[in-house]
Amino acid sequence: MFLTISTTGIPERPATDLGFLLHKHPGKAQAFSTSHGTAHVFYPEATAERCTAALLLEVDPVALVRRGQGKGRGAAPDATLAQYVNDRPYAASSLLAVALSGVFRTALKGQCAARPELPGQSRPLRIEIPALPARGGADLVRRLFGPLGWDSVETEPVVLDERFPEWGDSRYVRLVLEGELKLDDALRQLYVLLxxxxxxxxxxxxxxxxxxxxxxxDGWLAAHPEHGLITARYLARRKRLTQDAMERLELARLAQVDGSEAEELDNAVGETPGESPGEISDAPERSVPLVVRRREAILAALREAGAQRVLDLGCGEGQLVQALLKDPAYTEIVGVDVSVRALTTAARRLRLERMGERQSSRVRLFQGSLAYTDKRLAGYDAAVLSEVIEHLDLPRLPALEYAVFAAARPRTVLVTTPNVEYNVRWESLPAGHVRHRDHRFEWTREEFRAWADKVAGRHGYTVAYEPVGDDDPEVGPPTQMAVFTVRTESPKEGEAA
Incomplete structure (x- = not known):
C-alpha cells in the first residue's frame, strides 16, 4: 500500500515544515513495525519549494491470516486460497488507516512541540493514493471527500488489465486530493474514509x-451530508454501535447550537422516513439528505426570481453562502448571523483571507440580529430565511417580520421551516417532540400558510408555497417553503389589514 502527501512552500513558510508536522525527518528513511507488516516513511523530494512524504506499508498476507487478522473476529472460517491471495498488500484499506494512526499519531492529534504554531495553519496539500478500493464507485469517493474542503477530488478508475480493455474497470480508483487544509484534518479524514x-x-x-x-x-463528520453512510460503514453496520454513534453525533451538534447552521438544527432525526439512524443499510447511498434538497430548492427559487444580490439571514456556518459563490450570476452575497462563532466558522469555510480580490468583492459576512431593523439589509433582490423562524419565540416573530418585510424589503423572500405533520414519519422521533430542542415551535401546513398569508397582506407581497422533500399524500413534505414576491402595485387601502 502506498500513499504520498505533498506540499509547496514560500520563503517564510518552507515546504519542509511538513517534516515538523509529521515528526519524521526529511533526511531519513524510517521503518516502523506494525501488527500486520512494516510501515516505511521516506521523502522522495524535500526542498523549500516542494516537499513530499511517502508512506509505504508492506503487508504479509500469510502472517495476517495466521494471526487471525485477515478478517474480523467472529467471521466464518475461510478455507480457500482467497485468504492468502487478495488485495490486502496493495490496496488502501483499514490496514493503511491503522498504519496512519500509528506512524503519524502526533500529527493526527494536531500537535507539534518543536513548532506549535504549525498545526493550526492551513497549507496547500496534495494527497495521492494509487489504488483505493471504492465500493460505490468513483461517484461515492467524490461524495465523501467533496464536502470536506478539497478544491479538487480526482478519481481515475484502474482498469483490470490494460492488455484486455474489454474486461473493463476494476473496483479500484487512483485518488488525488488537492486543496488548502490543515494536515491533521486531512489525516483524520483519511483515517475514517479509507x-x-x-x-x-x-x-x-x-x-x-x-x-x-x-x-x-470531530469538526467535520456531524455536518457531513453522508454522515449516516460513513458511520454505518465505519462500524461495519453494527446496529447498536451505529445507533450510539449517531446519537452522540447529534449531542455534539446540540452542544454547539449557538454556532450551528440553521439548516442542521432540524435534523435530529434520520433522513429517511421510517428508518432510525441505527438501521442503516445501503439506502443512504441512494437517498439525498434533506439539507441538500432544501438547499437545492432555495437555489432553484432564487434562479427563478432572477436574483443577483442575495441576503442569507441566519447564515450559520455559511453553506448556502458557499453554494451561492459558485454561481457567477450572484454579484453580491451577504451572510448575517447573531453568532460570532458561527460567522468565524463561515469565514474559515469560505477561506475569506485567501480569497482573490474579485471573488471577495462578491461576499460579506456581518453580525446582526433579525429582531432589529438594519439599514445594511435594504435594497437587495432576495433574502433567505432557511430554518430560522422556528428558533425564535413566537412573541418575537413580529419584530423579525417588520425588520425583513417592511424595513429591508427585498423583492423576494424565501422562508423554509419544518412541517410538524411530517414528524410521524420518523420512527426515531418520540411522539410530541420537536425535531430539535432549540425549536420554539413547529407549524402545520395550515398554521404556516396562515402566518405567511398575513405577512404578505400586511407588507404588500404575494406568496406561493412549495414542498421540499418527498410530498407525502397524507402529511405533506418534511420541509415547507414560502416564496414571497413584492407586488408590482401597492396594496389598496384596507387590503393589508
Missing part, C-alpha cells in the same frame, strides 16, 4: 470504535 470506501475492516469492531470514529470525525 475503511469506509473499502467497506471492510481487518479486525473485530468493538464498542471503543465509536470513540475512535468521533475523535477522528
Amino acid at each position: 475503511p469506509v470506501l473499502d467497506d471492510a475492516k481487518h479486525y473485530w469492531i468493538a464498542p471503543d470504535e465509536v470513540d475512535k470514529l468521533l475523535r477522528a470525525g
